[in-house]
Amino acid sequence: MSSEKHQSATPIAERIEQFLYQHAQMYSPDIFLLGTHYREGRSDRTTTKPEIPEKPSASRNDRDAVKSIPVVGEQRSVNHRAQLLDEFYQEIKDCQKCKLAKGRTHLVFGAGAPDARLMFVGEGPGREEDLQGLPFVGPAGQVLDRMIKRLGFERDEVYIANVVKCRPPQNRDPQADEVEACFPYLQRQIDIIQPRYIFCLGRIAAHALLGYKAEMATLRGRIHYYKNSKVFVTYHPAALLRNQKLFWATFEDMKLFRKVYDQEIGDKPPMETPNKRA
Ligand code: SF4
Numbered sequence: 001m002s003s004e005k006h007q008s009a010t011p012i013a014e015r016i017e018q019f020l021y022q023h024a025q026m027y028s029p030d031i032f033l034l035g036t037h038y039r040e041g042r043s044d045r046t047t048t049k050p051e052i053p054e055k056p057s058a059s060r061n062d063r064d065a066v067k068s069i070p071v072v073g074e075q076r077s078v079n080h081r082a083q084l085l086d087e088f089y090q091e092i093k094d095c096q097k098c099k100l101a102k103g104r105t106h107l108v109f110g111a112g113a114p115d116a117r118l119m120f121v122g123e124g125p126g127r128e129e130d131l132q133g134l135p136f137v138g139p140a141g142q143v144l145d146r147m148i149k150r151l152g153f154e155r156d157e158v159y160i161a162n163v164v165k166c167r168p169p170q171n172r173d174p175q176a177d178e179v180e181a182c183f184p185y186l187q188r189q190i191d192i193i194q195p196r197y198i199f200c201l202g203r204i205a206a207h208a209l210l211g212y213k214a215e216m217a218t219l220r221g222r223i224h225y226y227k228n229s230k231v232f233v234t235y236h237p238a239a240l241l242r243n244q245k246l247f248w249a250t251f252e253d254m255k256l257f258r259k260v261y262d263q264e265i266g267d268k269p270p271m272e273t274p275n276k277r278a
Pocket of ligand 1: 096165181182
């Protein structure tokens with residue numbers, strides 16, 4: 001068999017893997033595909049800072065490019081992930097790394113399925129969350145619950161965590177030094193769970209995860225990437241409680257996520273358009 005024939009008989013996935021490996025060895029582990037950024041293996045937030053990708057196009061090529069980004073990393077069982085999360089919680093539960101430790105009742109680690117495909121990231125615990133030690137259990141949590149349902153998921157099949165694990169006083173925004181101190185904890189959670197999709201709830205979560213600051217208008221309506229996860233940005237549920245006009249914009253963000261999810265997984269019933277805010 002000629003080498004040319006042999007090459008064409010090689011499975012396409014193997015050839016892509018070979019190319020990625022050779023590229024990483026010869027040039028850099030950073031690869032840009034149609035405005036999106038793929039980095040082989042794991043890296044921290046600063047080295048994965050992406051260009052803001054173009055709005056997703058309906059063209060077949062763009063959709064295929066999104067799908068072609070390989071998922072790499074260790075594959076773990078759900079029990080192993082649960083054990084790793086538990087060990088990690090034990091490791092950080094008495095954390096004193098930043099000034100938020102002083103005012104907390106409980107460190108709010110996160111909750112949900114250790115092998116969740118979909119992860120929600122908020123900014124920090126509020127009063128109810130601080131008291132109960134669980135994320136999104138107050139009024140904003142009820143809005144998030146409805147959002148999860150509307151997306152076609154159950155709360156116990158997603159994972160919910162925050163950028164900072166301790167409540168900022170008077171529910172103020174977390175400060176830069178607090179985010180910097182706590183962000184490695186979120187990174188570790190994402191590394192363990194390896195969610196395929198992440199929804200950032202509000203600009204603070206988006207800025208922390210994506211590593212750059214931009215207006216919500218710029219961040220929403222696009223697919224971003226964090227390591228091997230596709231990242232979507234929408235308003236924080238607490239913002240919806242304050243401003244009901246944001247409901248429809250949030251619904252648009254949910255539709256974008258479901259469009260991608262339906263293309264890639266497609267195991268949920270169609271998302272219904274609500275006839276009123278709920
Ligand atoms: S907010 Fe994070 S870094 Fe600060 S004390 Fe709490 S767990 Fe530690």
